[in-house]
Amino acid sequence: MKTEKISELTTNRLSVYLRCLNTLAAAGIKTVSSQALAEQFHLNSAQIRKDLAYFGEFGVRGVGYYVEDLRQHITKILGLDMAHRVGIVGAGNLGTALANYNGFMQSNFTVAALFDNDKEKIGQRIGEASIPVYDVKKIGRIVREEAIDVAVIAVPARSAQQVLNQIMSAGIKAVLNFAPARLDVRRGVKVKTVDLTISLESLSYFLAEPPATNVTRPRSTVPYERIGRQEEREL
Amino acid sequence: MKTEKISELTTNRLSVYLRCLNTLAAAGIKTVSSQALAEQFHLNSAQIRKDLAYFGEFGVRGVGYYVEDLRQHITKILGLDMAHRVGIVGAGNLGTALANYNGFMQSNFTVAALFDNDKEKIGQRIGEASIPVYDVKKIGRIVREEAIDVAVIAVPARSAQQVLNQIMSAGIKAVLNFAPARLDVRRGVKVKTVDLTISLESLSYFLAEPPATNVTRPRSTVPYERIGRQEEREL
DNA sequence: CTCTGTGAAGTCATTCACAGCG
DNA sequence: CGCTGTGAATGACTTCACAGAG
Numbered sequence: 001m002k003t004e005k006i007s008e009l010t011t012n013r014l015s016v017y018l019r020c021l022n023t024l025a026a027a028g029i030k031t032v033s034s035q036a037l038a039e040q041f042h043l044n045s046a047q048i049r050k051d052l053a054y055f056g057e058f059g060v061r062g063v064g065y066y067v068e069d070l071r072q073h074i075t076k077i078l079g080l081d082m083a084h085r086v087g088i089v090g091a092g093n094l095g096t097a098l099a100n101y102n103g104f105m106q107s108n109f110t111v112a113a114l115f116d117n118d119k120e121k122i123g124q125r126i127g128e129a130s131i132p133v134y135d136v137k138k139i140g141r142i143v144r145e146e147a148i149d150v151a152v153i154a155v156p157a158r159s160a161q162q163v164l165n166q167i168m169s170a171g172i173k174a175v176l177n178f179a180p181a182r183l184d185v186r187r188g189v190k191v192k193t194v195d196l197t198i199s200l201e202s203l204s205y206f207l208a209e210p211p212a213t214n215v216t217r218p219r220s221t222v223p224y225e226r227i228g229r230q231e232e233r234e235l
Numbered sequence: 236m237k238t239e240k241i242s243e244l245t246t247n248r249l250s251v252y253l254r255c256l257n258t259l260a261a262a263g264i265k266t267v268s269s270q271a272l273a274e275q276f277h278l279n280s281a282q283i284r285k286d287l288a289y290f291g292e293f294g295v296r297g298v299g300y301y302v303e304d305l306r307q308h309i310t311k312i313l314g315l316d317m318a319h320r321v322g323i324v325g326a327g328n329l330g331t332a333l334a335n336y337n338g339f340m341q342s343n344f345t346v347a348a349l350f351d352n353d354k355e356k357i358g359q360r361i362g363e364a365s366i367p368v369y370d371v372k373k374i375g376r377i378v379r380e381e382a383i384d385v386a387v388i389a390v391p392a393r394s395a396q397q398v399l400n401q402i403m404s405a406g407i408k409a410v411l412n413f414a415p416a417r418l419d420v421r422r423g424v425k426v427k428t429v430d431l432t433i434s435l436e437s438l439s440y441f442l443a444e445p446p447a448t449n450v451t452r453p454r455s456t457v458p459y460e461r462i463g464r465q466e467e468r469e470l
Numbered sequence: 471c472t473c474t475g476t477g478a479a480g481t482c483a484t485t486c487a488c489a490g491c492g
Numbered sequence: 493c494g495c496t497g498t499g500a501a502t503g504a505c506t507t508c509a510c511a512g513a514g
Contacts (some may be wrong), residue, residue, distance in 0.1 A: 001475090008437060015436035019415070033473060041417060046476095046507055053475055061513045062472045071494070077444025078436050081287045087430070097332035103415065107436055172439040176431075180254070180338065181277060182276060190441040192434045196411075201313050202243060202340055203248035203385060203409040204426040208314020236497090244483075268495060281485055281498095288497055296491045296496045 001056050007229050008050050016041075017048065021071045033064030082162060084109045085147050086101050087172075089163050090154035091116040091126065091133050094178055095122040100127040112146040115139055124234070136166070150174045157181035236291050245286050249309050251276075252283065256306045268299030296376050300345065319344045320382050320405075325389035326351040326368050329413055333387060335362040352373055369399070378405040385409045390415035399426070418463040 008157045011130040020041045024032055038045035052058050052070075055077050059065050075081050088102065089094045098104075099111050114126055124133045134142050142148070151167045153160055153175060160179035167175060168186050177183060177192065180197040254402050255276045268333055271278035280383045287293050287305075294300050297377045310316050321339065323330045335466075349361055350371040357369045369377050377383070388395055388410060395414035402410060403421050410425065412418060415432040426445050 006440075007505075011437045011440040012433050014440070015433040019432070021474060030289065035473075044507065045473095046509090047505090057475075059474050060409040064473065071266075072304040077440065077443070077462050080436060082439075084439060084442070093332040093335045095492090097328040100328045101431075103432055105436065109435055109439075123351070131510085135506080149442060155477045174442050176434055176438060190438060192438055193431055194434060196336075196429070196430070197254070197338055198250040199341060199342055199411055199429065200339065200385075201253070201315060202246045203411060204317075204319060204342070204344075205241075205246040205312065205423060207319070207384060207409050208312070208317065211272070211419055221294070224316060242483075270495080279485065281487090281497095282483090283486085284496060292497075294496050297494050299495065348499075412487080 001053060002070050004054065006054055009227070010054065011078070013043075013047070013051055014078055016043075016076045016227055018071065018078065018080075019053070021067055021074070024067050024160040025071060029067055032068050034059070034066070045215055080108050082108070084150050086110065086150045086152060087115060087137060087139070087143060087146070087148040088152040089115045089139070089167065090152075091118070091121045092154065095154035096126050096150070098154060099129070099131050109147075109148045109150065112148055113142050115142075136163070138168045139166050141174060148172065150176070153177040154181050155179060236288060236363060239289065240406055241289055245289065246283070248278075248286050248311070251278075252286070253313065253315075254304065256302055256309070259302050260306060264302055266299050266301050269294070300323045315343050317343070319385050320347040320386060321345065321382070321385045321425070322348045322350060322374070322378060322383040323387040323389055324374070324402065325387075326353070326356045326388065328357075330387070330389035331361050333389060334364070334366050346383065347383055348377050350377075371401070374401050375405045378407060385406065385411070388412040388414050390414060425460045 004024070007150060017037070020037060020043075021032075024037075027175060032067050035046055037043065047057070052065075056073070057072055059078040060074050088098055088110050088111060091099075095114060095116075099114055102214040103175055111129065111131055113129055114133040115138075116122060116133055117136045121133050122135045125131060148170075149172065151172045151174070153167070155163050157179045157184065158181075160181040161183055164183050164185070166173065168189050175192070177191050177193040178196070179193075180195045182189055183193070185191050241288075254273070255272060255278075258269075259272075262298045263314055268279040269283040272278065272283055286295070287300075291308070293305050295310050308465055321344050322435075323333055326334075329350060329376055330351075334349055334438040338372060339346060346364065346366055349368040350373075351357060356368050357370045360366060361368060384407065385404075386407045386409070388400050388402070390453050392414045395412065395416040396418055399412070399418050399420070403424050408424050410427070413431070414428075416431045417423065418426055418428070420426050
């Protein structure tokens with residue numbers, strides 16, 4: 001355990017490891033070596049050990065890791081032992097789809113509010129969970145009242161910066177952004193951008209490529225689609 | 236121009252450059268130097284030049300790049316001069332939201348079909364564009380009939396591999412996957428995964444961090460949120 | 471004897487810095 | 493003289509390989 005700075009690549013992989021451990025736990029597996037984990041999920045065993053070693057010595061030499069124990073450690077490290085409350089800005093197609101998306105809950109995230117500037121939508125309630133839609137101007141107040149700590153930007157690119165500014169002013173420190181736009185981010189705030197335009201255009205390049213430069217991949221079966229040195233950059 | 240292998244990071248950035256050039260063109264700017272481009276959009280000028288130089292010598296020494304000319308070159312390189320037809324598998328919240336999403340069209344993508352296994356949904360038509368929902372079993376035929384060349388996976392994680400297999404059997408070579416799952420990919424097929432679980436859990440880590448390791452960012456204003464060596468890995 | 475934790479080596483990406491074209 | 497295109501330098505991430513704990 002060395003107190004270096006933790007790369008985002010590492011935290012992304014911790015999330016993957018956690019998912020793998022959940023699978024193992026569900027299958028009743030009690031212990032697992034880094035090598036077994038690597039083989040089963042197409043990861044690299046040294047990388048697993050190194051990632052984990054940043055946070056402590058969780059393994060037992062000659063044995064491996066205790067699945068349940070490691071699961072709890074990673075949950076704690078990722079802060080998933082704390083509940084998070086999410087506010088989604090933009091109650092359009094994407095925003096409402098995300099509000100109904102169940103994948104949030106599994107990681108201890110609850111969608112507490114939607115925000116929009118459309119008079120028609122404000123005051124409505126969305127989905128089975130009946131999540132209220134507030135005026136986007138009230139972000140500050142609602143964030144406080146609802147103890148929201150994570151924001152999602154699901155507005156058109158042209159409004160994204162303005163929305164982000166309001167979000168940051170409300171004191172939110174973690175933002176998931178779906179707008180295909182460059183955003184200026186205040187220090188101490190973390191924005192993760194999911195840019196579908198870039199993803200699609202990059203796929204298009206792959207299709208456009210004349211020869212088999214396509215054979216960039218080392219194996220035909222790819223490790224968890226390589227959460228490695230490719231892709232998953234900040235935007 | 237050296238015919239090396241092109242990294243996905245480069246193609247991602249080409250998409251960003253294209254977006255920047257569109258902004259410049261809309262503002263009536265005719266030429267731009269790599270340095271001006273870098274400053275305005277928080278990029279690195281050497282990287283821009285290097286990325287572009289992979290594909291040819293588009294610049295003019297002493298002048299820079301002709302905006303319109305470069306725009307067309309990048310459009311061609313990314314294969315965005317060809318129309319793409321998209322099939323979305325999974326007509327749930329996310330799938331239908333994506334079907335209605337307009338951002339696709341701007342890059343010459345058209346959503347031609349949705350697929351689902353829910354009898355209730357099959358036969359319906361979704362959204363303003365009235366996109367038909369087909370039985371997921373008919374992927375092969377519809378892909379042929381509708382000349383679909385890009386697939387989107389918007390189904391639960393447990394079905395994702397099976398769906399991908401059908402997609403690959405239908406001859407699709409480019410896939411955008413939203414299922415938080417490890418997928419085994421056949422050689423010659425490109426899968427880009429957008430894993431919201433990982434994104435969220437990684438954000439959670441940031442919130443959980445006790446000290447200011449938060450200050451990972453070099454500048455307070457971040458270059459297009461750094462499509463660099465951080466994030467944007469394959470999953 | 472197995473498997474972790476980790477220094478060292480290797481690989482890949484970004485940035486620097488400059489020769490040389492226009 | 494300004495700016496591109498690019499080799500060289502730097503930096504970041506991954507993988508190797510092994511000492512040593514259990």
